[in-house]
Amino acid sequence: MTRLQKEDFSSWYLQTIQQAELMSYSEVRGCIVFRPDGFELWERIQAEVDAYLREEDIRNVYFPMLIPKSYFMKEAEHVEGFAPELPWVTSVGEEELEEPYALRPTSETMIGKSFHEWIKSYRDLPYEINQWANVFRWEKRTLPFSRTSEFLWHEGHTAHADEADARRRTLHVLNFYVKMLEEFLAIPVHAGQKTPSERFAGAVDTFSIEAMMKDGKAVQAGTSHYLGTKFAEAFDIKYLNQENQHTYVHTTSWAVSTRLIGAIIMVHGDEKGLVLPPKIAPTQVILTPVGPWKKEPKILETLHGIQSELKAADLRVRLDDSDSTPGFKFNKWEQKGAALRIELGPRDFDQKQFILKMRDLDTKETHLLDHLTPSFIQQKLDQMHDRLLINAQNFARENEHLTVETLADLKNHIKTCEEKQEIPGFVLIGWDGSEETESRIKEETGFTTRNIPFDPPIKKKYDLVSGKPAKHTVWIARAY
Amino acid sequence: MTRLQKEDFSSWYLQTIQQAELMSYSEVRGCIVFRPDGFELWERIQAEVDAYLREEDIRNVYFPMLIPKSYFMKEAEHVEGFAPELPWVTSVGEEELEEPYALRPTSETMIGKSFHEWIKSYRDLPYEINQWANVFRWEKRTLPFSRTSEFLWHEGHTAHADEADARRRTLHVLNFYVKMLEEFLAIPVHAGQKTPSERFAGAVDTFSIEAMMKDGKAVQAGTSHYLGTKFAEAFDIKYLNQENQHTYVHTTSWAVSTRLIGAIIMVHGDEKGLVLPPKIAPTQVILTPVGPWKKEPKILETLHGIQSELKAADLRVRLDDSDSTPGFKFNKWEQKGAALRIELGPRDFDQKQFILKMRDLDTKETHLLDHLTPSFIQQKLDQMHDRLLINAQNFARENEHLTVETLADLKNHIKTCEEKQEIPGFVLIGWDGSEETESRIKEETGFTTRNIPFDPPIKKKYDLVSGKPAKHTVWIARAY
Incomplete structure (x- = not known):
């Protein structure tokens, strides 16, 4: 087995997403083509977010993509x-335009303009909407799914009567993101507050969830911003309160993007290719005939029957009856991250059994054909989800370092990791709240502050750089 | 009752979509904001199209929005x-870009580039994908939903081994559009072939569905193009056929857009505002307490119970328990196109009955509360759908003119309509196939060829302008 993931994570990533046919490159700088399996991952994330929005009675809208310069x-x-x-x-x-338009990088300004028009009275609050959209940020370094010039996201925008209600929404959404990542994508995260230097441009407070990839680097997987009255003041968004006074609303915004697809791949993938959490896998079950199956029509008949039965139970199942060898097929569907494989050949059939192989386990299991029911398969998929989450949790815990006290410690930790070919992971530090500490760390190690976790495993007492008493305990890491 | 729709259709339209809160204007030229009720109409159309795509095993993808000039x-x-x-x-x-990018008006070129990369062998064909996207066409005259600088659409793109298979897909999609408009949007259409001058830029053949609005003008509500090998030649899209020869694929593309929202409004709306086909209405049932309901808590309790029961049956139901008067509420929800209204007051309650009002009928009905079940409501909604479709069919038939033989006839017909304040509608003409006939008609009457219907009600023998033998029978009309 190749050790590409271990030895060159970045090459492994680019190879994996192409072999799995998730994307193609385009000739537009930093933009990619989402192929069907790649886009389906996004569609399934969309469905989860939409379910939350429906539950919260937050409806979808669509704003112009072009934003006037003013x-x-x-x-x-x-x-x-x-x-x-x-x-x-x-x-x-x-023709030249009189005023140029920007391609939206986010829609606070556009939506601020409409909030000004729509919001009149306290009875209109909270005013909560969401948009699914393409957005543009021409960044220097790009990486498919993770950081692209054009990407897809949802952006929720809400206006509230006061700070407390706006902060309630900001954190409610963040909690939903935590839950979605764990329960749907099997990705554990640290939820917390961003430091001022890492805030969204225009926010009073930014909160994030941060996930650890298999190379130890962090992905900021979702953000939720409390914007205070900054945009309300810029766009004159006022409401008449119950005392008949014109009052600024407090706004929030929050988003997850197609960057989540990159995170899924980098958290779960292995040397053989994609490993996809079963709830999101485009192919949950791949059926492959083996042995001299072409001579025995009953093999394909049986597999077709299994396919129909599983499909009827809303399982995403495909049958590979191509001419390729079983070995080729196994490989192909492992690369593509099919969660569960069922093999059936004449010999198994005569013994009334089939072979089952879970994508994340090395061993094969033999079961009686009679036991092959949708609920049996669902149970196997659910167990796989749990394993992926536990594995990712264990991996994160093993690579979180809690005893780094000084900048020298940190450099030493990084050096030791490099020598041992281990990953430096996340480091928990004390922070005095100064930008100086952050910039020193960044310049000298490439680590950046990820967030101030709500529940740090321990509280740090002294700033990593200045040695002064710590105001906060902060996760730092290298990040995508 | 106002007669605005009759007297000034255009003002009626603009007033209706704003009062119904479907949209807001923006400061971006020709672009609008889709508000929740407006965007929900689009989401429901999306769900119908996606169901077709799933059935046909056509998967969604996403391509970059920016297209290199080359x-x-x-x-x-x-x-x-x-x-x-x-x-x-x-x-x-x-920074200036070396090569400018266009905002996509459609994606044939972008997708052609990828088809070149993805399609290798006859085994890959047909290759069929779909994209949901925002597109840009900076047109001179714009109208909300109908013709906007940015609009939303789906664009299907397929590649086939030969012309026959490509044409099969082109027409299969067109038939789906016909069915969707009738069965889902209650809009009857004429399906047919576009004349060469009205073809999509780069198509060999364009087919369309054309619907008649209440002012008699046409909306091209969907198109499906057979592109021949034009884009295959431009982007070198070849496959190895079974004889091992490199052969150009035949491609198709097809789309419906947010223009359908405009069509829904202009086909069904009335003097009171929106009338929405129940299958697409964001509010299918509006519950309104009437009479001295605040003194009798059981009224609101009963309505809450009804709401829960209907919601559980997946009906889209809202309860208006605001302080406004019943008259105000009736008006508001009629403007917004709620399909069915249930009124309940203390007097009705004591008689164990409720009042039911369908949006498209003038009369109210009284029913026993015991009869208020989800299936009863569903039946009422289904009957409303059928009425809307039949009314639209009758309206179209009454305004289709089959006996206009010459250009003088046509001018006379238009003049008569203007005098009688009637709408000129659709006119069926004979056409010798010349561009000259089309341009004379357009210049002198503003009518344009809509399409050559597959099933014309009669066959016309002579060209409207030249008097030469007709090669085709064609619908002409003024159009959005």
Whole structure:
């Protein structure tokens, strides 16, 4: 077996997503084509988010993608944060535009304008909407799914009567993200607050969930922002309160993006290719005839019967009756992350049994054909989900380092990891709240503050760099 | 009752979509904001199209929105057709791009590039995919939902081994569109072939469905194109056939867009506002307490019970327990196109009955509360769908004119309609196949050829303008 994942994670990643036919490169800088299996992962995430939104009575809308230049100018921090990455539409056909339009990097400004128009009274609050959209951020370094010039996301935007209600929504969404990642994507995360230097441009407070990839680097997998009254002031979003006073609303915004697809692959994938949590796998069950099956029509007949039965129970099942060898098929569907494989050949059939292979386990199991029911298969898939989550939790715990006290310790830790070919992972540090500490760490180690976790495993007492008393306990890591 | 719809259809339309809160204007030229009720109409159309795609095993993908300028240059007719309407991204941040990108008006070129890469052998064919996307066409005159600079659509793209298979898919999709419009949107259409001058830029054959609005104008509600080998030649899309020869594929593309929302409104709406086909209405049932209901808690209790029961049966039901008067509420929910209203007050309650009002009928009905079940409501909604379709069919038939033989006849028909304040509707004409006939008609009457229907009610013998023998029988009309 190759050791590409261990030895060159980045090459492994690029090879895996292409062999699995999740994407193709395009000639548009930093943009990719989402092929069917790649896009289906996104569609399944969409369905989970939409279910949350429905439950919360937050409805979908759609805003123009083009944002007039003047809109960005209204919120100073916002424009400063996004300006270098904005693509500009300057002409149509042969004609120059009077005012250029930016391709949206996010929609706070556009939506602020409409909130101003729609929100009148306390009776309209909270005002909560969501948009599914393509957004653009022309970043220097790009990586398929993880960081692309164009990506897909949902962006929730809400307006509230006061800070408490806005903060309630901000955290409620963050909790939903935590739950979705664990229960649906089998990805454990650390939820917490971003440091001021890592906040969303224009936010009062940014909260994030941070996940550890198999190379130890972090992916910021979802964010939720409390925007205070900043956008309300920039776009004059006021409501008449119960005392008949015009009052600024408090707004929030929150998002997960197609970057989650990158996280799924980097958390669960192995040397053979994709490993997909069964709840999201486009192929949950792959049926493969083996042995001299072409001479025995009953093999294919039986597999067709199994396929129909599992399909009827809403399982995503495919039958590979191509001419390729069993070995080729096993390999192909392992690369593509099919969760469960059923092999059936004449010899098994005569013994009224079949072979079952879970994607994440090395061993094969033999079962009686009589036991092959949708609920049996569902149980196997559920168990696989649990294993993937536990494995990812264990992996994260093993690579979280809690006893690094000084910058020298940190450098030493990184050096030791490099020598042993181990991953440096996440490091928990004390922080005095200064930007100086953050920039020193970043310059000297490439580690950045991920977040201030709500539930740190321990509380750190002293700042990693200054040695001063710590105000916060913070996760730091290298990040995508 | 106002007669705005009759007297000024265009003002009626703009007033209706705003009062119903389907959309808001934006400051981006020709772009609108889809508000929740407007976007939900689109989400329901999406679900219908996705169900067709699933049945046909056509999977969703996503391509970059930006298209390099050089791509357009590869298919001459295509670039000529779209060039004047293309918005261009020419810079990012402060930097000029070397090659500008167009915002996609459609994705044949982008997808052609990928088909070249993905399609190798006859075993890969047919290769069929679909994309949900925002697209841009900077048209001179815009109208919300109907013709906007940015709009949403799905675009199916397929590649086939030969012309016959490609044409089969082209028409199969068109038939699905016919069925969807009738069975889901209660809109009758004429399916047929576009004349060469009205073809999609780069198509060999374009087929369309054309619907009549209440002002007699046509909406091209869906199109399906047979593209021959034009894009295959432009993008070198070849496959190895069973004789081991490299052969060009035959491609198709097809789409419906958010323009369908405009059609729904203009086919069914009335003087009071929106009338929505029940299968697509965001509010199928509106519950309104009436009379001195606040003094009798059992009224609201009963309505809450009804709401739960109908919701559990997947009916889309809302309860309006605001402080407004019943008259205000009736008006509001009629404007918004709620399909069915249930009124309940203390007097009804004492008599164990409730009032039912269908949006499309003038009369109220009284029923026993015991009869209020989900299946009873569903039956009422199904009957409303049938009525809307029959009404639209009757309206179309009454405004289709089959006996216009010459250009003088046509002008006379239009003049008569103007005098009588009637709508000129659709006119069936004979056509010798010349562009001259089409342009004379357009210049002198504003009518354009809609399509050559597959099943014309009669066959016309002579060209409307030239008097020469007709090659085709064609629907003409003024169009959105």
